[in-house]
Amino acid sequence: MPERHAIDRRALMASLSALGATVLLPKPGAAAGLVPTPGQTEGPFYPTSFPADVDNDLVLVRGAATRALGTVAHIHGRILDRAGRPVPGAIVEIWQCDAQGRYRHPRAPDHERFDGGFQGYGRMSVDSGGVYRFRTIKPVPYPGRTPHIHYAVIVPGAGRFVTQMYVEGEPLNERDGLLNGIRDPRARRSVIVPLAAANDVEAGAVQGTFDIVLDL
Ligand SMILES: [Fe+2]
Numbered sequence: 001m002p003e004r005h006a007i008d009r010r011a012l013m014a015s016l017s018a019l020g021a022t023v024l025l026p027k028p029g030a031a032a033g034l035v036p037t038p039g040q041t042e043g044p045f046y047p048t049s050f051p052a053d054v055d056n057d058l059v060l061v062r063g064a065a066t067r068a069l070g071t072v073a074h075i076h077g078r079i080l081d082r083a084g085r086p087v088p089g090a091i092v093e094i095w096q097c098d099a100q101g102r103y104r105h106p107r108a109p110d111h112e113r114f115d116g117g118f119q120g121y122g123r124m125s126v127d128s129g130g131v132y133r134f135r136t137i138k139p140v141p142y143p144g145r146t147p148h149i150h151y152a153v154i155v156p157g158a159g160r161f162v163t164q165m166y167v168e169g170e171p172l173n174e175r176d177g178l179l180n181g182i183r184d185p186r187a188r189r190s191v192i193v194p195l196a197a198a199n200d201v202e203a204g205a206v207q208g209t210f211d212i213v214l215d216l
Helices: 009-018 171-175 185-189
Strands: 072-080 091-095 121-125 131-137 148-155 159-167 206-209
Touching: 091 131, 121 131
Parallel strands: 072 206
Antiparallel strands: 072 131, 091 121, 091 148, 148 159
């Protein structure tokens, strides 16, 4: 199912301020520094309920008989401010579809057949260097979308930032409306991550680095 198009920043800010929320979005003309990671829509499949197991290993679900289907991907990165300093206390959440393109979500197509060996969602707090890491699966396409992993970063007292990570070399990247809705080429490139073989980390796995720069 295609997700909604890129959010209208002003409308989003207005609706969030009505809710009393703070949001971290790139400000036009902000001071020079690192390029802030572009925000992306949350999409329709953020969990409505969380699995019992929400740790940063999405390939293993506590109590499940089998591990997740798909190619294992080790994704890590840092949560930084525009000056390149780690953001202490940040909480990173990811969610994505299983190896068959199904989300663990009651309104997602075919969700009844979601891979019970895949956690679908995970979260962790960054360490003192702003580093997060997840063991998950390499994202796959589903109708209307190129492969992606959804991210939310919560900075206590400062707000919540939502984006998506894409995979370099995926042919559908050229046609994905949300990815190409990021008009600034540098900003668009910043959410496209090369995944390289990582047999030294885990046989058959791939790994990639996705740093997120918040407009702080
Ligand atoms: Fe999605």
